[in-house]
Amino acid sequence: MNRKVVLAGGTxxxxxxxxxxFEARGYEVRIISRKPGNIAWSNVHAIAEALEGAELLMNLAGKSVNCRYNPSNKDEIVNSRTETTLQLGKALLLCNNPPPLWINSSTATIYRHAEDxxxxxxHGEIGTGFSVEVAKAWENAFFSFTLPKTRQAALRIAIVLGKDGGVLNPFKNLVAFGLGGAQGPGNQMFSWIHVxxxxxxxxxxxxxxxxxxxxxxxxxxxVTNRELMSEMRSVLNKKFGLPSPRWLLEIGALVIRTETExxxxxxxxxxERLQRHGFAFQFSHIQGAIQDICK
Structure with a gap:
């Protein structure tokens, strides 16, 4: 029998x-998604059946935050995270042989704006604002379950970089059009991770x-935003990039229907915890990550 993992929101x-x-490592991968051909979110018994005997449940579900924070989008952002997490917890409680590990996405945005x-x-300090409230609600839903057979880990994930998605493509376009300077003040920190x-x-x-x-x-x-854009220009062989002041970013965000946050x-x-336990990053510096993704 194949080893099995279940990815929720895995599309x-x-x-x-x-x-x-996972498939390259010989795992059978079951997907829970609203897309046809996958396990439906509405069918808690089908989810529980998929979870039986799995080694891992990994929850990645959630509407993209790359949108305007109007009331409708806010509701969908929150509900797409909390309701799916609660549904997975209910399914796990139905299992006779649940996975020994449930990993749920969270976000590093839960911490405050930090330049100091x-x-x-x-020692992290929780911030304020809509994005932080989303993260808190998400984690509260996740840790609301008592699952004696299942270990739980919530990953506060920084901005994810990769070849087939993530945020680097918009940055690449800015650099290509000569707009690859600092955004806003430029000294804001950019925490990231390679996929x-x-x-x-x-x-x-x-x-x-x-x-x-x-x-x-x-x-x-x-790195700082200024350092990020400098590395982007270096890898893409662009010597100069115009900066984007805050007022211009506000207009641009309105036009493309996103938020400057x-x-x-x-x-x-x-x-800190991963380092303490000996995890070694393959991409620990931004230059190597950008070179890998943009080459």
């Missing part, structure tokens, strides 16, 4: 990468049974 950029990577010091799991390292972290947690609870998933070497919030997050 996006990260989910597709995880599916390919890094946020760790132990391959995110996958390797999941494998690491599967192997290290002492790991549970809150885990920061970010490169140990965040995605660019202007200073995320300074360090993976």
């Amino acid at each position: 996006g950029f990260i989910g597709n990468y995880f599916k390919r990577s 010091r890094a946020m760790t799991e132990e 391959e390292d995110l996958f390797r972290i999941v494998l690491f947690i599967m192997e290290h049974k002492e790991l549970e609870g809150i885990i920061n998933c970010a490169s140990p070497h965040p 995605l660019l202007l919030k200073s995320r300074w997050v360090i993976p």
